[in-house]
Amino acid sequence: MFGQLFQQFLFIEINAIQVYLLWFLLGSFTVATLSDLKHLSAQKEFLEIWVLFIFIMFTADIYNYFRLEQNLFYLLAKWVLIIIILPIYFYWFRRIAWGDVFAKMAACSMFSPIFIIAFMVIVRIIDASTRFLWKKFGRGNFYPFMPVIFLTTIALLSIYHFIFAK
Numbered sequence: 078m079f080g081q082l083f084q085q086f087l088f089i090e091i092n093a094i095q096v097y098l099l100w101f102l103l104g105s106f107t108v109a110t111l112s113d114l115k116h117l118s119a120q121k122e123f124l125e126i127w128v129l130f131i132f133i134m135f136t137a138d139i140y141n142y143f144r145l146e147q148n149l150f151y152l153l154a155k156w157v158l159i160i161i162i163l164p165i166y167f168y169w170f171r172r173i174a175w176g177d178v179f180a181k182m183a184a185c186s187m188f189s190p191i192f193i194i195a196f197m198v199i200v201r202i203i204d205a206s207t208r209f210l211w212k213k214f215g216r217g218n219f220y221p222f223m224p225v226i227f228l229t230t231i232a233l234l235s236i237y238h239f240i241f242a243k
Contacts, residue, residue: 095137095187099234102130102183106227109180113221114214124176127183131159134186154190166197177222184230192233200229 105126109119135156142152159182167173167181181200185193204225211220 095134098130098133099187102187103227103230105130106180106184106223106230109176110221110223110227113223114211117215117219117221118174119176119180119223121176124179127176127179130183131179131186134183151190155193158190158193159185163193163197173222177226180223180226184226188233192237195236196229196233199232200225203228203232 105123109123112119112123138152138155142149163182163185164178167178168175173181181196185196188196204222207225207228208220211222211224214221
């Protein structure tokens with residue numbers, strides 16, 4: 078029981094449809110990153126896309142929970158982290174724009190709970206180490222944050238692929 082729960086928390090299970098969704102998400106992140114670098118904001122339509130993406134992933138997780146009889150604790154942990162902890166931490170404590178918060182939520186909807194926590198840590202590391210680059214595209218203390226989200230998502234997917242993928 079504990080081994081299976083640990084495996085669910087650690088491993089990311091992506092089915093064929095989710096691979097296409099992942100490519101779609103990364104494509105939207107790429108365009109939003111370019112827009113953020115150029116205009117210091119991504120278009121509002123990206124926020125709508127990411128909200129829809131989060132809803133689709135939530136629905137897929139609920140469906141998989143009932144179909145595959147996954148652990149309820151895993152499901153609750155993942156979505157409490159995504160829907161409650163991420164917005165509270167990034168919007169109210171870190172003062173990140175809502176569009177960037179929803180981009181993070183969309184990225185994390187693909188990950189397991191341990192990778193969501195890793196995302197929160199790695200995004201801080203990448204932000205601190207690359208901020209000087211992004212500030213060249215910003216104004217005052219404001220700088221584009223989508224490049225940080227994009228790089229963090231790619232970094233976590235790469236870490237998972239090279240270390241944990243079978």
